[in-house]
Every structure is written in structure tokens, then in C-alpha cells.
Amino acid sequence: MPEQSSPLDLAEGDPFGPHNLPYGVFSTPDHAGRRRVGVRIGDHVLDAGAAAHALGSPYAQLLAQPSLTPLLAAGRTAWRDVRRALTAWVTVPAHRADIEPLLYPVDSVTLHLPYEVADYVDFYASEHHATNVGRIFRPDGDALTPNWKHLPIGYHGRAGTVVVSGTDVVRPSGQRKAPSDPAPVFGPSVKLDIEAEVGFVVGVPSEQGTPVPLGDFREHVFGLCLLNDWSARDIQAWEYVPLGPFLGKSFATSVSAWVTPLEALDAARTQPPARDFPLLPYLDDADEEEHGGIDLRISVTINGHLVSEPPFSSMYWTAAQQLAQMTVNGASLRTGDLYGSGTVSGAEPAQRGSLLELTWNGRDPLDLPDGKRTFLEDGDVVTLTAWAPGPHGTRVGLGEVTGRIVPSA
Numbered sequence: 001m002p003e004q005s006s007p008l009d010l011a012e013g014d015p016f017g018p019h020n021l022p023y024g025v026f027s028t029p030d031h032a033g034r035r036r037v038g039v040r041i042g043d044h045v046l047d048a049g050a051a052a053h054a055l056g057s058p059y060a061q062l063l064a065q066p067s068l069t070p071l072l073a074a075g076r077t078a079w080r081d082v083r084r085a086l087t088a089w090v091t092v093p094a095h096r097a098d099i100e101p102l103l104y105p106v107d108s109v110t111l112h113l114p115y116e117v118a119d120y121v122d123f124y125a126s127e128h129h130a131t132n133v134g135r136i137f138r139p140d141g142d143a144l145t146p147n148w149k150h151l152p153i154g155y156h157g158r159a160g161t162v163v164v165s166g167t168d169v170v171r172p173s174g175q176r177k178a179p180s181d182p183a184p185v186f187g188p189s190v191k192l193d194i195e196a197e198v199g200f201v202v203g204v205p206s207e208q209g210t211p212v213p214l215g216d217f218r219e220h221v222f223g224l225c226l227l228n229d230w231s232a233r234d235i236q237a238w239e240y241v242p243l244g245p246f247l248g249k250s251f252a253t254s255v256s257a258w259v260t261p262l263e264a265l266d267a268a269r270t271q272p273p274a275r276d277f278p279l280l281p282y283l284d285d286a287d288e289e290e291h292g293g294i295d296l297r298i299s300v301t302i303n304g305h306l307v308s309e310p311p312f313s314s315m316y317w318t319a320a321q322q323l324a325q326m327t328v329n330g331a332s333l334r335t336g337d338l339y340g341s342g343t344v345s346g347a348e349p350a351q352r353g354s355l356l357e358l359t360w361n362g363r364d365p366l367d368l369p370d371g372k373r374t375f376l377e378d379g380d381v382v383t384l385t386a387w388a389p390g391p392h393g394t395r396v397g398l399g400e401v402t403g404r405i406v407p408s409a
Helices: 048-054 069-074 076-091 093-102 127-137 214-220 233-239 262-268 319-327
Strands: 023-028 031-041 044-047 103-105 110-112 120-123 154-156 162-164 173-176 185-188 196-202 221-228 253-255 297-302 305-308 338-340 366-368 371-373 381-389 395-406
Touching: 031 048, 044 048, 044 076, 044 093, 048 076, 048 093, 069 076, 076 093, 076 262, 093 103, 154 319, 173 233, 196 297, 196 319, 214 221, 214 319, 221 262, 221 319, 221 381, 221 395, 253 395, 262 381, 262 395, 305 366, 319 338
Parallel strands: 120 338, 162 253
Antiparallel strands: 023 031, 023 110, 031 044, 044 103, 120 154, 173 185, 196 221, 196 338, 221 253, 297 305, 297 381, 366 371, 381 395
């Protein structure tokens, strides 16, 4: 009989090859209550704690945890060392006898929220998105507010309703009032929307009262994930003046099950768009050694039908600038903090990262094979996927974040 190939023998160009190695947390059917740190390789997940124990790694205890939180807190030296060790474990032939029994097919395990979300902040960093929204709601005024190109605008969201990919999203209810209505009504949102975003996961905390400068981004941020910040546009429109997003956003934020370490994206670093105004020193990245932009190619599907391909490289504000803005007043970071980029939209209509933009607030419905859409209907399944250029012409896969809309409770 021909020798069976190993799960470590990947097809050329596999986006989850040794150049990637994203982290997650999984459980198996035979030990459903036992969560383990896993690392994806191809279409399998490696039990990282068991591998570290089998190979005598000094990081065995750190990886033999039910969450990524201890690894996030361990800091950049540990992140580098663990990544180097993992790369060796899945590439060196001498390790195969120890590693292969610890690999599980991805489709046979349950993936969980990989870390405890401490705080959640959402930004508004795409000029194309902000301009589109301004034109929709302020057609006779300036599309961008006066502050937009001077600082990354954001707000604090709700950490407790961040959920892992695959979790159903219950249609939220709340007050809504159309401009022509004499009074608000209460009921399920009729303008339920998506926001295609990228989330950044903080590992090392910072001291309260001490801002984090641009150059310390890599010292604090462990990696990134895909993020869908579901939005009830009708609830939001009635409630947000004067204090901003509240119930229209806080019901659910979905994140992918895999956290891609920043090191895996070194080849995808790119220069952000040119700045139109001089930036204050704490945000000025002109002299930074590393480009702050990241070239991620996102795809958005509804019920399997492609509706948008937003390019993350077009984001006006970088993740390092967002971190600097988030802490410049002395606010501290905590392990497990998550901050979203804000909706990713490109210059072209087919690159818009929300239905608000894609349908121009319902004026121009999407014509999908299963019917027209202005906003989401019950039963709709939204999936975000993405990849980035990797070393030597490879691709780095970011997995997916998916959610199905279920009727209001």
C-alpha cells in the first residue's frame, strides 16, 4: 500500500503553512469541556500545550492553558520564542513522530473565543467609509467632520458581547424613529447591517498615566483577527445624538477564531495613504522605521454570494496610530484589550464594507441570487474572509468570521 501522507505535508501555497501559524483555542468531542491552545497548520490544528510538553519546551506550562490570555501577557520575547519553536516543530522531520498524533482536523474540533476580552474600542479609520457615510447623512454639508484627519475617531464598546465566529446573532430590538414619524416606536431593527473590520489584540498591558508611543506598537499588540461589528442603523440613528453608539452596536461583535501574530504579516506591511494635514507629534509616523499599513484583502459574502472586497491597505489611520490615540490621555491597556479598525471600505463601489454604503442606505438594493437586499434579513449568513501577502510569494490566511441572523427574541 502507498505510504499515507502526513498532515504536515501541505500543498504548495497553503495559506496556513508554517509561515502563518495563527493561534486559537479548541476542544474535541471526546473532551468537550477541556479547552486547549491550538495552532493551525494546513487544515489541522496542533495541540500546542501537548506538543510543548512532548518536546520539553520551557513554554509548556504557558501553552497548556485553556486560553491565549497567559501567552498574550507573556510579552514579545516569549511570543518570538514560541513562534520559532512552533515553526521547528511542524517543519523539522525529526519531530514528526511527536507532533503528528497531536494534530486534529479543523472540521472535527470546536473553536472557542480564544482569549478573555478586557475592553473593546472601535475606530472609524477609513476615509472612504467616513466620506460615504457623511455624504449619505449630510448631503448638503462636508462629508468629513473637521477633526477627522487630525485624530483617529473612536468609541468604547461592549466587551461582554464579543463572540466567536459561528455564533448566531439575534436581531436586536430597540427604539427607532424615522424622520417623518411623530414619535419613536419599539421593535426589532429593520436596518441590521455589517461592518467589515480588522481587530487588534493587546497582549502586554501599560501603566495608567503613561501613553504608548507609536514605536511601541509591537511591544503591546500580539496580533490581529477579522471582526464584524454588527450595527442596527435605525436604532443607532435615533439614539446616538449626542453621546454616540450605544444599543445599536452593543448587542454583538463577531471575531474570527484565529489570531494571526504580527510577525506572520511582516511581508504585508505597506505605506499608508498620504496625509493631507500635518499630524501632531504623537501621531506623526513619517519617520517610523516600519510602515504602519497592512495589505489585507478582505472578502464579504452574504449566503455565499460575494458582495464586497474591501482593501485594508487604504485605511487612513494605522493600528499603531489608533493605539497611540487610545492611550494618549493616560488610559491604560489590559491584556485582552481588543480594538477594531472601523469599517474597511475602498474607493470603488464594490469595495464598500457595509450595507449602508453598498445600498446607499437602502436606496440601491443589492440584487443577489436569493433575492434583493437593502439590509440583513433573518436567516442571512454573513462571512468575512481575508488573506495577506506572505514571504516568497505565499499568502497568509486570516480564516473567517461568520454569523447567522436569527429572529428577535
